[in-house]
Amino acid sequence: MPKFAKALGVHIDDLIVDAKSSRKTKRTGPVGEIQKTFEEVKQLPRSQQRKVLEMIQALVEQYKRKAS
Numbered sequence: 314m315p316k317f318a319k320a321l322g323v324h325i326d327d328l329i330v331d332a333k334s335s336r337k338t339k340r341t342g343p344v345g346e347i348q349k350t351f352e353e354v355k356q357l358p359r360s361q362q363r364k365v366l367e368m369i370q371a372l373v374e375q376y377k378r379k380a381s
Contacts, residue, residue, distance in 0.1 A: 317366050320373045321347060 318325040323344070328351050354365050 316370065317351075320366075320370050323347070 314328055315325055318328050327348060354362055357365070
């Protein structure tokens with residue numbers, strides 16, 4: 314999870330803590346969509362979670378290389 318959070322540029326707590334119980338304001342836009350997707354990914358078996366993580370890390374690295 315720490316690598317996942319780092320790759321996405323979010324704090325690990327944002328991936329773990331339920332947004333409704335920890336925040337009074339509702340997030341909208343890409344960050345909210347990302348968090349909702351992570352909640353769905355958390356429901357997958359660990360092997361599938363790893364595959365999702367690997368794909369996201371590869372995309373992040375690709376974008377970093379393009380930005381350099």
